[in-house]
Amino acid sequence: MEPLITLVAVTGLLLLAGVFGAARVGRPVVALRGGLAAMFLLTGGAHFVGMRAEIVAMVPPGLPFPGLLVTLSGLAEIVCAAALLDARTARAAAAVLGVLLLVMFPANVHAARGDVPWWDRLGPRTAMQAVFLAATVTVFMRHRTAPATERTGRCHRRSLG
Numbered sequence: 001m002e003p004l005i006t007l008v009a010v011t012g013l014l015l016l017a018g019v020f021g022a023a024r025v026g027r028p029v030v031a032l033r034g035g036l037a038a039m040f041l042l043t044g045g046a047h048f049v050g051m052r053a054e055i056v057a058m059v060p061p062g063l064p065f066p067g068l069l070v071t072l073s074g075l076a077e078i079v080c081a082a083a084l085l086d087a088r089t090a091r092a093a094a095a096v097l098g099v100l101l102l103v104m105f106p107a108n109v110h111a112a113r114g115d116v117p118w119w120d121r122l123g124p125r126t127a128m129q130a131v132f133l134a135a136t137v138t139v140f141m142r143h144r145t146a147p148a149t150e151r152t153g154r155c156h157r158r159s160l161g
Helices: 002-019 028-046 052-058 066-084 090-111 122-142 148-152
Strands: none
Touching: 002 028, 002 122, 028 066, 028 090, 028 122, 052 066, 052 090, 066 090, 090 122
């Protein structure tokens, strides 16, 4: 549930910042990139601190080296979260994260088994994953590539814009 709250809250705050004059972060796709970056930084960090044991336990039993898989997926989430913040790499990062969400879905199915709280059951987990996937697809489809001046290095502003 925390990743969904993070995505919605950060995206909303960036949209609100746009209302108050921060035009670059107030564009909907840029705000969504910021929300996704915060969310994947949170979830990627959990692969190493705080919830590592729970995330390793989510790996379906048929897959080898669950600890290594968790480490690699956590690194991918963190690297892609950072890449979402750069206009030149945001589209590629969104694509990688979308694929990662699909590849990791069996872990969510595995985690939804047994006696879990309502928000960890398969229905709510699937709905949240659909929201996350829709957000990554939206960034992939709607994000414009960086302006030519930014690609050639004449513009030194590489942040969310």
